[in-house]
Amino acid sequence: MKSPMLPADHHAAVQRALELGRFGRPEALDELVSLLAQPSNEVQRLAASAIGKLAPFGADPARAVAALAPLARTARHPQTQQYAIRALRAYGAAAAEQIRDLRDVARNPGARAYVREAAASAADALDQAAADAAARVRHRCQRCNAGLSQQEHDRAQAAFQRDYCNRCFDEVFLDRRRFEAQVELAKTVEARDGTLVQSAGERRIADWLAAHGIAYRYDAKFRILGEFQIRPDFFLPELDVYIEYWGLDTPQYKMSMYKKQTLYQQEGKRLISVYPPDLPRLDEHLTTKLRLFGFVPPAT
Incomplete structure (x- = not known):
């Protein structure tokens, strides 16, 4: 509007x-x-x-x-x-x-x-x-709902900006370490600005954003949607917009994609989806979508 x-x-x-x-x-x-x-x-x-x-x-x-x-x-x-x-x-x-x-x-x-x-x-x-x-x-664990000591609260807030009891803190810490290691190992494709991404499609998006002077965070860690943890491919802080590149076509991947898209919708987030067929017209696709959220393309 x-x-x-x-x-x-x-x-x-x-x-x-x-x-x-x-x-x-x-x-x-x-x-x-x-x-x-x-x-x-x-x-x-x-x-x-x-x-x-x-x-x-x-x-x-x-x-x-x-x-x-x-x-x-x-x-x-x-x-x-x-x-x-x-x-x-x-x-x-x-x-x-x-x-x-x-x-x-x-x-x-x-x-x-x-x-x-x-x-x-x-x-x-x-x-x-x-x-x-x-x-x-004063505080409760967000996973098990146990009451927290002040020490538990301070520890969890410092590490995760969330409230966890000591037991849940240790479980979350180990889960995140394992997940982060897997993700980092998959980042083998370098964009023009030096950002390491996971696919050629993501590199195209990163290059487009950099070329248009749009600040982005790639694979920002653990943005919370509802009770779920997600890592959006791209987050544009100045526009409050998320971009996801859906680059695979397996049944398991599609199930994960639909679940993630539903979370974005439920939380009222500004999501732009990019699929492999969009890549040949990426400039038109992203420009059109981002205009809806206040992006003004630079004058040529």
């Missing part, structure tokens, strides 16, 4: 929301709340996300929850609503009064599936946070 804001104003607001979300300064909350009032779905979405990121840094929870709650109940765009719901979740017990409204959203047949799922998950999390606050349990 096209923003009703002037292009220059829209770009400035988007960049400001991204900037405020990166630095974790609680004093940025007031400015982010004002950005929530902008008539742009993208600006609202990024501002809501940034407000959620401020939760661990001491942002005023009452102010944050009051600003997010209306968008969590209803928003012009479903992704904005989803991001507001997820941001509310970050405020834990402070957002417990929103549980009933979130349950209503989760039961609303008119809402997108990924919005309903986000609302149901957030309501459950806030319910647990309220119970933990009453029992003075």
Whole structure:
């Protein structure tokens, strides 16, 4: 959906929301709340996300929850609503009064599936946070739900930015080490900018992105979608876009592909899929898709 804001104003607001979300300064909350009032779905979405990121840094929870709650109940765009719901979740017990409204959203047949799922998950999390606050349990393991000591919490946050008990921490650590070793061994194809990728198709995409001045992260580690861990082929941080190259045609690969595509859809992520038949017209394919997400091709 096209923003009703002037292009220059829209770009400035988007960049400001991204900037405020990166630095974790609680004093940025007031400015982010004002950005929530902008008539742009993208600006609202990024501002809501940034407000959620401020939760661990001491942002005023009452102010944050009051600003997010209306968008969590209803928003012009479903992704904005989803991001507001997820941001509310970050405020834990402070957002417990929103549980009933979130349950209503989760039961609303008119809402997108990924919005309903986000609302149901957030309501459950806030319910647990309220119970933990009453029992003075500050953190729980995300795998087994055991209560954590402060030492376990600090250790897991430092390593994974997640909460794991010591037993689950060791299991996750070993699983990730094995998986990362397998992936790194498969990176044998070098793109023009020196990035090692796993196939000629991925090299074509990396070269195209570099040639167009688009910053990307290749095989970014363990981005979380719902309860699943994924490694997108390419993540474009400035556009908040994911690119996956589906280069194989085996039954097992296709099952994995469909599952991953479903996760992206459920989470409302901006995904561009590239298949081998797209490679001969890669410039047209990526330019057309990225235009939908705010990419402006350089003048020739």
